[in-house]
Amino acid sequence: MDLATLRALRPTRYTDAADGYRAASGMASSARERIDDEIARSMRQSLKGEAATEALGQLQALSGNFHYVQVECGLAATALDAFAHEMTAARRKLEAALEDARAADFTVGADGSVTYPAGGGESGGERPHGGSAAGLTDPTAAALGRQAGALDPNPAHRRAQDIADRIAAALQDATEADEKWAPKLRALKADDDLTVSAGDWTDAKKDTEGVLEGAAGYLDSLPHPPAHGTPAENAAWWTSLTDTQRADYLSVHPDTVGALDGVPAGVRDEANRTLLSEARGRAELDYDAWLRAHPEPERYTDYFNPMTGTEMKGVTVESQAWKDWKEARDDARGRLGSMEAIEARFDSYADESTRPYLLGFDDKDNGRVIVSVGDPDTADNVVTYVPGTGAGLSSVDGDISRAELLQDQASVVDPTHRTASIMWLGYDAPQDLMGDATDAKYADNARDSLSSFLTGVDTAHHGQVNSTVLGHSYGTLVAGETMRDHPDLPVDHAILVGSPGVGVNHAKDLNIPADRVWAATAKNDLVNLAPPPAGTLAPLNPKAYMRLFDDHSIMYGYDPTSDDFGGQRFKVADGKLPGSDGPMPAHSQYWEGASLTSMAKIATGGTP
The missing domain is CATH 3.40.50.1820 (Alpha/Beta hydrolase fold, catalytic domain)
Structure with a gap:
């Protein structure tokens, strides 16, 4: 990130983009709610039969797709808000340094160096010469630069070095933000298919963790929920947030919001539904891995008469190996089945x-x-x-x-x-x-x-x-x-x-x-x-x-x-x-x- 790029950058463009993603998230949420609360519910009340069952299954899948869009667009909005927050801070740091340079009649070069004029008391009939200071961000080099400025009889050197260092720091902050967020935003790109799979929800969890890690500074700037707050304090915190702050906090902290007593039921439900979808995705992948590691044995085996020990022709029974495998399979699938049972209730209520x-x-x-x-x-x-x-x-x-x-x-x-x-x-x-x-x-x-x-x-x-x-x-x-x-x-x-x-x-x-x-x-x-x-x-x-x-x-x-x-x-x-x-x-x-x-x-x- 160079000086001209940072000066020309407008963080509001990114907050505008965040608003767009947030609007898309909201539309996906509204579409999901309309499918669940109106269309599917009305169909369950009035239609029966195989065709209705098939149509409801497709609606449920579509609702799940909209939920995924809602979550991912919410994460994109939060990531863009965090990027804009960091770039705004870097630009403010840069503009403050440039303003100080203008006030001192210093010249700032395209590379961020600061040129200062001759100044200070005369020595031997001459005033100390002017010069140029390059910004330093390495702690050791910066300390040496400040020392050189302090020893120069021209006081402008010391001030120019400070301004150059601040410019360099602002450019470094902007560069680090750009390098941090570019891959995180690219990671939010979904697969180019129409199926939201267990792997997609597992990736959504990773996306959340990535945005949460990157957005720590931005999130720290928001009002935090009270530590060990009472329900009344939790409710007051939620009420105090703007719509944007609520959406951003909810996108990366569904676990926190979903557990806050005193917050509206609809908000907690939205947060916990995300946690459930992510957990179900993990459980489904774990179960698939278990099946691959434990192939199903032959289900039936020949039956031997326990009295005579002879084989009964044409008679088979379930083998003990298969019974043991089935018991282990049911145990491996137990938690996944329970999560499916919870989700099924969102797909089946009629009123x-x-x-x-x-x-x-x-x-x-x-x-x-x-x-x-x-x-x-x-x-x-x-x-x-x-x-x-x-x-x-x-x-x-x-x-x-x-x-x-x-x-x-x-x-x-x-x-x-x-x-x-x-x-x-x-x-x-x-x-x-x-x-x-x-x-x-x-x-x-x-x-x-x-x-x-x-x-x-x-x-x-x-x-x-x-x-x-x-x-x-x-x-x-x-x-x-x-x-x-x-x-x-x-x-x-x-x-x-x-x-x-x-x-x-x-x-x-x-x-x-x-x-x-x-x-x-x-x-x-x-x-x-x-x-x-x-x-x-x-x-x-x-x-x-x-x-x-x-x-x-x-x-x-x-x-x-x-x-x-x-x-x-x-x-x-x-x-x-x-x-x-x-x-x-x-x-x-x-x-x-x-x-x-x-x-x-x-x-x-x-x-x-």
Whole structure:
């Protein structure tokens, strides 16, 4: 970058280009929303058959393509804004140096050197000669140049050297910005095909990381979200940003924006949908690699009569090798299948009241997912379901289905009000009953996160909202500890089903009126046998057997269905017997029949 080029450069041309890409991103977003919210939804409501199914599949692919365009154009806009920001700073540095040169009657050459006149006190009848100073950016050379200027009896030398160095620094800044952003912008060029593949989404993640790294200086100039901010502080930060700042921050920090409690649900959904698409792309590539590394063995093998040991002609059975391979394949595909199940909900809802919002997503470790069925920012009732032991990304489909069942039933029992039903897996849930679930640390680590989320729902809501927390299994302990430790939590009702205890002995300790705390446990739910913690000497500790002699002491405080707890109870079916359909079928039957209806009535402010 030379002096003439930098002087002629107009950063506004790049901000104008950024506006163009941002507009393209917005148009792609609008097109995607129109496909999802209008065209596809209307088709699902009115058309059936193979042709309709095929057309919907093509619309879903088109929606995904628009989403990709939205993300990539957003990144291009942010990159151009960052480039313009850096070039603006370099030009300002250059113009300030040139202005100082003009003020001192110095001449600036095309190469950035500065010529200065004779000046200073006479010595031997002569004034010190003038000269020329070349800009230096190497620290050692620059130090020597400044030293030479300081020793020159002509004071103009010292000033000219400073101006020349500033010009050189400005040119160097501009050159570095140009060299940095040229390849990053070229990297944003998409494949020349019409298919947005898993590889494209993986590249989008790399593109985001590249732009984020390059735009650090520009992003630092924007207002930052508050560190560990409250939902109200998060909301205030988002409101304070201009539309351009919001778009730029969202394009490179979807993980940050998507996790900010208090920010509008639509914004969080947009951010997390990007994270989901990128994660799904990675998972699909990983699964394809697994398939290549583990070729499918022969599925069928000859059958031998176990009694005689002779081969049965014409009879085959599935081989053990194939069964083992299938089990490993299903395990390798588990997380990908769960991500597909989440995305399928965006491709299948038929009514705006059941539109899904992805309010949280993280595929690290066991995974965290928060999905709202219906818009929590405008709903009259919001019920937040906290799942328990075994919950994670690989099994999230069933938990989201429970939220859908509750939302559907709420619309039946209270059709005049809107209900949003949220599945909140915003914590690391214990994964096994006999080990993890006997430790309260998972709930201890979750209570502040759940409190912030519930407060954020209230903060982002456009008016008054009736809020209910629904805990199941270990999730009741998470809900109970959260309510216990946050007395100002904006919660109106609590529902506790299949509970091993909620961290308190009395309903009043949950900081809402006891008559708004509702609990139920099915007769055949094995959680009824959960004893209090007995320590390492369990067989010798009388506390381990206390549950046999009273009706209130269980693992984490009093049984919320007992008289001693002091809350309300509602009836549920006995449930299936242990072992009749898995080890604990009754523990998962609360989203059926009268139990589901009762929970819907409570969540909408009624009485079961």
